[in-house]
């Protein structure tokens with residue numbers, strides 16, 4: 001089936017997206033998907049209905065329906081770690097039961113959520129001024145991104161996020177805070193991650209050295225209750241979750257505690273409800289009208305089919321500034337794999353490089369390459385119909401205009417003949433006109449998708465994140481890989497542990513020449 005996808009993408013090389021619109025007046029409707037107040041337009045791509053059907057055939061042959069059912073039912077679809085994958089259970093707001101190894105996990109999840117809500121209400125009522133979440137990867141990117149995205153809903157303490165083991169991160173954060181009015185959440189699923197534990201120890205020292213009761217000012221989000229106890233964190237302030245929730249899929253549960261404190265438990269439930277609505281859509285909508293499926297098909301078409309190496313996520317929403325970073329972990333840690341579930345090499349390249357920045361800033365930085373560079377970068381735009389600042393509606397109008405104009409410009413381009421005409425109208429003639437025309441031409445035919453929604457509410461944000469989670473799942477199924485492990489990060493971690501003593505002068509002779517030279521320079525240049 002992959003050969004068919006490759007052949008279809010090869011045949012599409014000579015196709016113009018504008019011609020597809022010219023010959024099919026219904027193209028926008030055919031390649032758009034509506035779900036619960038959002039619209040995803042996938043029509044500005046070179047994909048035809050026949051190509052879409054080829055891709056649908058592929059994911060069908062790869063057993064998407066059965067894999068999806070297995071995931072939602074709690075079967076161990078994370079095969080290398082023998083784990084169920086049930087982040088969806090964290091946002092299941094029904095009163096149903098879901099039994100895993102003899103335990104009703106939904107009842108456990110509800111109980112933990114209720115404890116989180118009590119704690120969040122208490123923190124909000126007690127006059128804490130600042131909350132600092134210390135975590136990394138999935139224990140950082142989700143809550144950081146979502147807390148920023150939902151700033152119009154903040155009515156609790158200010159939330160800060162410390163992640164990097166670079167002391168600059170925690171030093172710059174603590175600099176402006178009052179120790180007596182600062183609460184720390186140490187978020188680490190394993191409670192062993194060296195960056196997080198180092199930052200947590202620094203936070204504890206900061207409190208103690210300023211005469212504060214560190215025990216009363218620290219909470220933990222972790223499944224490792226033995227380790228949180230050893231660390232002296234009161235079990236009443238420890239919030240755990242099952243091993244059926246992967247780090248990068250964990251914002252829906254205790255890892256979202258900082259967000260819950262910022263926006264309140266009620267808004268947090270709206271966030272969960274948005275994701276649950278996307279889960280229901282993903283499970284029930286027919287494939288060609290299924291938003292995560294269609295987003296996945298465009299991803300497969302562009303990367304595995306057409307060979308475009310990267311994809312840009314371009315939210316025209318300043319509050320989604322951290323969404324590209326969040327999606328980098330979600331997509332690249334999930335699907336950046338070199339082996340299929342059976343141990344064979346993957347049938348096609350895995351995982352495009354995901355990158356991006358909010359519009360319109362990016363337009364004045366890297367869009368030049370997207371429009372005229374020699375490599376094609378499929379773009380994923382998103383924009384709300386309105387912002388949260390009614391008094392600044394004129395800003396939003398321009399924001400939307402820019403978003404739509406960019407996808408149009410990428411698709412249409414400007415031919416050299418059009419460029420010549422434009423230059424002629426500006427008074428250029430002869431050799432100067434000839435010289436300038438090529439620089440003013442744009443190839444066009446550059447693909448994009450656009451996601452539009454009314455406003456970035458907690459519900460919409462929940463939907464958007466769940467949309468991307470399920471897109472990653474569908475792409476993983478198409479490739480036959482396990483999207484839920486991350487063995488590739490282990491070697492670097494092990495070597496870092498080994499490397500630390502060498503910084504202080506331990507024998508480095510077993511290291512390669514480059515590493516030895518770098519160590520020598522760094523040792524020599526420390527004060």
Ligand code: F6P
Nearest residue numbers: 136137138139188189190193247
């Ligand atoms: O980088 C690997 C990883 O395991 C991520 O998957 C995870 O989100 C992150 O480290 C943090 O892990 P923990 O929550 O256990 O500190």
